[in-house]
Amino acid sequence: MGGKKMMILAVLLPTVIGYLIVCAVYKQSISFIEKVALGFLIGTSFMTLQMFVYSLVGIKFGMLWISLPWFLLLPLIIFADRKISFSFNGWKQIELLLLLLVSMKVIYVFFEALIKPVFGYDAIWNFSLRAKIFFFEKMIPFVKLNPYFLGDGMKNYPPHLPLLEAWTYITMNTWDDVKMKIIFPLYFCSLLIIFYKALLREKNRAHSLFFTFLLSSFPLLTYHATIEYADFIVGTYFLGAVIYLYEFFKEGKTKHLFISALLAASCGWIKEEGLVFYFICFFVFFAYNKFKNLKNLGIYLIPFFVFIFPWTLTKKVLGLELGNTHETIFKFEKLFNFHQEAIWKIAYKTFLTDNWHLFPITMIVFLVFYYRNVIATKKRYILACFVLAWLFFIYLYLFTYNWENIMNDIILSRNYLTYFPIGLFLMALTFSFSSFAPKNRTEKYAK
Amino acid sequence: MLNFGDEFFAVEQMTARMVNNINGVVIDGLSLNVYIYVIIFFLVISWLLFEFYKKIPFDFMDLGRKTLILMFVFWSLMEIKSTLNYISYAQDDFRLFSYKTLDQKRMETPTEGLYKFAKLVEEKTPKEAKIKFFILNNDDFIKIKLKYYLAPTHFNQVESLEAAEYIAGYGVNFMPKNILGATPYGWVAKR
Numbered sequence: 177m178g179g180k181k182m183m184i185l186a187v188l189l190p191t192v193i194g195y196l197i198v199c200a201v202y203k204q205s206i207s208f209i210e211k212v213a214l215g216f217l218i219g220t221s222f223m224t225l226q227m228f229v230y231s232l233v234g235i236k237f238g239m240l241w242i243s244l245p246w247f248l249l250l251p252l253i254i255f256a257d258r259k260i261s262f263s264f265n266g267w268k269q270i271e272l273l274l275l276l277l278v279s280m281k282v283i284y285v286f287f288e289a290l291i292k293p294v295f296g297y298d299a300i301w302n303f304s305l306r307a308k309i310f311f312f313e314k315m316i317p318f319v320k321l322n323p324y325f326l327g328d329g330m331k332n333y334p335p336h337l338p339l340l341e342a343w344t345y346i347t348m349n350t351w352d353d354v355k356m357k358i359i360f361p362l363y364f365c366s367l368l369i370i371f372y373k374a375l376l377r378e379k380n381r382a383h384s385l386f387f388t389f390l391l392s393s394f395p396l397l398t399y400h401a402t403i404e405y406a407d408f409i410v411g412t413y414f415l416g417a418v419i420y421l422y423e424f425f426k427e428g429k430t431k432h433l434f435i436s437a438l439l440a441a442s443c444g445w446i447k448e449e450g451l452v453f454y455f456i457c458f459f460v461f462f463a464y465n466k467f468k469n470l471k472n473l474g475i476y477l478i479p480f481f482v483f484i485f486p487w488t489l490t491k492k493v494l495g496l497e498l499g500n501t502h503e504t505i506f507k508f509e510k511l512f513n514f515h516q517e518a519i520w521k522i523a524y525k526t527f528l529t530d531n532w533h534l535f536p537i538t539m540i541v542f543l544v545f546y547y548r549n550v551i552a553t554k555k556r557y558i559l560a561c562f563v564l565a566w567l568f569f570i571y572l573y574l575f576t577y578n579w580e581n582i583m584n585d586i587i588l589s590r591n592y593l594t595y596f597p598i599g600l601f602l603m604a605l606t607f608s609f610s611s612f613a614p615k616n617r618t619e620k621y622a623k
Numbered sequence: 624m625l626n627f628g629d630e631f632f633a634v635e636q637m638t639a640r641m642v643n644n645i646n647g648v649v650i651d652g653l654s655l656n657v658y659i660y661v662i663i664f665f666l667v668i669s670w671l672l673f674e675f676y677k678k679i680p681f682d683f684m685d686l687g688r689k690t691l692i693l694m695f696v697f698w699s700l701m702e703i704k705s706t707l708n709y710i711s712y713a714q715d716d717f718r719l720f721s722y723k724t725l726d727q728k729r730m731e732t733p734t735e736g737l738y739k740f741a742k743l744v745e746e747k748t749p750k751e752a753k754i755k756f757f758i759l760n761n762d763d764f765i766k767i768k769l770k771y772y773l774a775p776t777h778f779n780q781v782e783s784l785e786a787a788e789y790i791a792g793y794g795v796n797f798m799p800k801n802i803l804g805a806t807p808y809g810w811v812a813k814r
Contacts (some may be wrong), residue, residue: 233691277702284709291720294771295732296642297764305771312775323778328770347787348657352725390695393702395645398709405642528654530647530705534698545687590643609692611685 179348183355186347187362192341193246194219199255200432206373208257213369214435216362217416221442224339225483225605231316232490237346238314260409267381274385278368281392286361288402294353299404302330307341309353320494332496334487336446337406357404364401367412368392371597374419375604387604391597396531396589408612410447411594413439417457418561418598425464425554431477433461441479444487449568451484453594456564515579522582531589535596543601549606558602565595624701631655631704634711642736655704659697667692734768736808740793741772747803747811748789750776755787755814759794769793787814 195214202211225246227237235241264272294304306327310316317324317337325331327338344356371391375384392398400408417440422433440457443450461476491497526536543550550559568593572578583586630650648655667690674681719731729738748754756778759764770778781787792798793809802812 280706284713287713288716290717291728293725293729293732295734295768296639297767298642300771301767304769305774308771308774324775328774328778329767343802354725354728386695390698393698393705395647395705398705399641400643525644528656530645530655530701533701533705534656534659534694537656538691538694538698541687541690545684545690585640585643587643588643607691608688611688 179350179352180357182348183344183352183358186344187358189243189246189347190219190343191216192219192221193222193249196220196249196252196256198435199257200252201434203255204257205431209261209369210373211257213373214416216366217370217413217442218435218438220340220359220482221336221413221438221445222278223343224336225445225486227339227343228308228316228335228486231318232486232502234315236314237310237342239346239349242343242346255564270532271382274382274389277389278385278392281398282361282365282368285364285398286358289357289361290354292354294357294404296403296405298330300329303332303337303406303492304341304353304404305329306335307345307356308353310335310338310342311345311351314346318490318494319585326494326496332443332491333448334450337404337409341404357402360404360409362400363409363412364397367408367415367597370412370416373414374423374601377423378605383609384605387600390533390604391600392510392537394532394535394596397593397597399595400590405590407590407593408445410443410450410453411597413443413446413450414453414457414565414594415597415601417453418558419601421457421461421561422554422558424461425557430472430475431552433472437476437479438483440476441483444480444484449591449594451488452568453565454480454484456561456568460560460562463560464557512575515574518573518579518582522570522588525585525588526592529589532592532596535600537598539599539603542607546603546606550602555602555606558598558605562595562598562602565598569595627651632707634708637712637715647701655701659701663690663693663697678762729772734765736806737765737768737793738772739806740791740809741769743804743806743809744769744773744791744811745777748791751779752777753779753781753786753788755781755784755790757790757792757795757797765793784814790814 191212192215194217196213196215197218198206198214206214223242223246226242230237230241267275294300306329309324309327313324316326316339319325327335330339340359341353341356344359345351348355368388368391372384372388375387397408398585418438420432420436420439424430424436436457440454443453456541458480462473467473512556525531550556572583573588578587626726627650631648633648635646635648646654650658667686670689671681685780720728723731726738726742730736732738744754756766756769758769766780773780784790787799789803789811790799791809793810798805798810799812802810804811
């Protein structure tokens with residue numbers, strides 16, 4: 177088969193795996209396209225976890241060996257969508273225009289990602305160097321004396337992305353770091369679809385499309401969707417985790433909780449700070465649930481032991497620390513020094529650059545006017561996730577050695593990628609263009 | 624006014640720093656955002672004065688709704704400017720990367736001549752050879768990129784000259800006499 181076909185197969189297999197899992201959870205209660213988007217997120221997490229386990233037990237990577245066990249999921253096909261239909265009948269012109277604008281952005285992202293190879297510093301050091309080594313070694317080298325130990329590069333980063341990149345190389349049977357990049361636009365599409373579909377459950381189509389357009393308009397998000405960094409990917413999972421947690425709070429159905437837990441735990445499997453995002457979701461869930469429902473508590477805890485614990489334990493065994501290899505955040509004396517120098521820089525980069533168009537100032541205005549509306553409803557849990565993520569980063573910037581990274585323009589804006597979509601989601605969910613209260617919408621409409 | 628237009632429509636060059644910051648339009652040393660904030664502020668104040676003049680009762684939520692709608696309008700307008708940037712990036716990248724092989728594409732990425740140099744190292748040294756690299760400004764990024772290109776066959780980069788079997792220089796202003804091969808940016812030699 178040609179390279180392009182194998183590239184598509186590389187993303188199709190994890191998507192089908194995830195899709196079948198999501199179908200088993202949701203049956204017909206969410207739309208096909210939302211299941212596919214969720215399926216890509218969940219499927220890729222499970223597949224890379226499988227590759228990690230293979231490496232631990234000494235099984236070499238191979239397309240067949242990785243694909244084969246997933247055929248056990250085939251019986252789940254009984255839950256798959258029988259009929260997939262789509263029509264633009266009844267769409268207003270403004271809705272078509274918004275869809276066109278979002279589609280144009282998606283096309284641009286695919287074009288930019290698939291025309292050039294990997295070249296960014298962190299992209300190579302944190303992910304792609306390791307991916308190349310995993311591909312040629314056919315496993316993660318766990319032996320410390322091996323020159324390829326953990327794939328070299330940023331060894332203490334969770335290996336989800338390098339493994340996913342390696343998986344595409346394995347499927348294509350070549351180190352093609354152009355075609356491999358298809359995974360990034362697909363994460364971008366998943367982000368947009370999950371965001372749009374979640375909004376559509378409560379808002380009308382034009383409103384949902386408009387805010388999806390605003391999400392797709394974030395310049396830094398667009399740029400990151402074309403390169404090989406993990407920030408917006410972890411942001412996609414975090415947004416998904418918050419959305420389905422909110423669905424759980426609304427409906428009380430454990431299927432939402434299960435999906436939220438899977439996505440939240442996947443955050444810790446993608447980036448180190450993802451661990452914090454998992455705990456934020458868990459904390460918010462716990463604030464709601466406390467010890468009232470132990471089964472639900474278990475549902476939220478189990479994915480932690482599946483996705484986060486094995487890698488954390490492996491790192492401990494291998495003597496790797498949390499944080500940067502040179503400077504750990506756990507040097508106690510470096511944890512509580514206030515660095516006011518960073519405040520102006522943070523304000524400048526947040527409000528006077530074009531990373532987010534007008535999102536930061538709009539979010540502030542939104543909270544001034546709509547705070548009470550948010551607090552009075554279950555949307556307060558979304559706000560809690562957003563604020564906790566913000567507080568976590570502000571703490572890192574102002575009280576740890578990371579203030580130097582702020583001053584050197586190394587971090588900040590790309591950290592926003594991880595939680596700004598949640599802020600926009602909250603805004604989209606609460607705001608109404610009309611001064612009249614909208615009617616309640618049904619789940620059926622959202623299909 | 625001409626200056627305003629020129630600065631507004633100037634394309635922000637795509638750089639590696641964009642990964643953490645996109646500056647956006649800067650007009651007369653001020654970010655476009657500042658101009659937009661001022662315009663929105665005055666529009667909101669004008670609206671309030673108009674309502675006061677018309678004796679329309681003040682509605683806090685309605686003010687918020689209208690302010691946000693204004694912000695969304697300007698936000699959407701900013702996307703027009705971004706789209707012009709994207710068109711320019713797409714044109715540049717199409718010119719640079721389309722209809723090229725994978726090797727040629729890698730040659731076109733930033734750090735000029737590095738991929739060609741890596742290929743030379745691969746060609747002139749045996750697998751697993753111990754190589755000491757001399758890199759322009761001892762640049763970390765170049766070292767990392769070299770590792771990426773040379774992995775896994777030529778991964779044995781050594782720090783000391785004594786331990787090396789081969790030496791290779793990229794972007795440095797010296798060259799030994801008995802070189803095995805050279806590109807415009809680098810050379811490989813037996814130690």
